[in-house]
Amino acid sequence: MVGLGTPNKQLSLEFDTGSFLTWTRCQPCVSPCCYPQNDPIFDPAASTSYAKISCNSAECAQLRRSQCSSAANTCVYEVIYGDESHTNGVFSKDKLTLTPADVFDGFLFGCGQDNEGFHDGSAGLLASSTGYLSFGSPTGASNAAIKYTRLTTLSSGSTYYGLNLVGINVNGQKLSIPASVFSSPGTIIDSGTVISRLPPTAFSALRDAFQAAMTSYPSVPGDGFLDTCYDLNCNPTVTYPKIEFVFGDGVTLTLDATGIVYLLDGTMKQVCLAFVGNDDADELTIFGNTQQKNMEVLYDVAGERVGFAPGGC
Known part of the structure; x- marks a missing residue:
């Protein structure tokens, strides 16, 4: 506030x-x-x-x-x-x-x-109203819990914080997505974009794998640009597939439930896959706000790296 x-x-x-x-x-x-x-x-x-x-x-x-x-x-x-x-x-x-x-x-x-x-x-x-964002030295998580990946410079604009994203895993299996899909035109981290954007090829692969893991839950029509949605009213417990982002320096970032699904009604009763496919393969991949919630995100600009740790809030 x-x-x-x-x-x-x-x-x-x-x-x-x-x-x-x-x-x-x-x-x-x-x-x-x-x-x-x-x-x-x-x-x-x-x-x-x-x-x-x-x-x-x-x-x-x-x-x-x-x-x-x-x-x-x-x-x-x-x-x-x-x-x-x-x-x-x-x-x-x-x-x-x-x-x-x-x-x-x-x-x-x-x-x-x-x-x-x-x-x-x-x-x-x-400034953030949901989530936790820190610049410089870590304030909450222990140093051992922080995973750092290097920041990169994008040809499309030096004002962006670029990431070297190379792949996505679902339930421990690497999706069949060439690393070049993410490198051209590049990937940025942006807390101002609510829903992460993926290249069309990457989004299709992620959506297919997510749907295959969610067959026991009834699907419902999408809401606007969110097209993979489920009604969980009759499911007291829900198991989401494990989704990981893989970066070029070997860092693997595991998302929790808040980074996997978007809540349509403010509860866990109506949810959608919290990713959207870009219209064009030439558009930037964006690691957005929803995926950063419940994480401690640390920007070490001098060290040209960004760190992630669980339990930001």
Whole structure:
């Protein structure tokens, strides 16, 4: 939770490791792009410290994608993420309150009025509300429990945290997926993408293996882009297949249930496989937010590696 505005309004924002811009949904929200969120929508008119960024300002010029609303001399931003979700609205500044001692005047952020593709109830992107993320030295898990894999640089953009993903195992068996499927155009880790994205070949192989292991549970129609779903109302205990991500330096990362299925109704009664296939083989593989929950994720930028340990929350 962070506070935005004067008086500050508490907002649940996700920490996004794959983006350069903080944003939150703002009034007025453009219908039909008003997805449900847990917190009240931020109203800039109710904040005495809020201000819009002008078109000809240095702040507007630093945006990677912007345009000018000439009638109001207002800088308009747009961000499109790797999973095709997007946000656009008014580039703005206001007071940001992290703790009573950590207050930042004139904090730059996007006041989002058209936001699509976000489904987890958060108010926008900044800091994690579910899950545990740490930069630098480990704070929770013992050093022995942390599995480190090296960070890589992608040709498509040096701002991303790249991973050398080479394969996926299901119940101890390596799926028949060539490593080149993941290396071109590459794999990134991104806490701002809710559902992980896989190349079409890799997703088909994972979905087939998952379905083969779940034949004792009744399937149900998919929900939006999630197409492998089950009704578990009559199953007091459920056994999911073991899914592991394999990296090029020999590190194998085992997902727990929260990283394997996505809960449609907030309970374990309606679930879907928590992966989506990309439309095109040339799109990035994304290791997303759902797979990072219940993990301690450590970014050792100086050491050019990222570490994973169980029990983050």
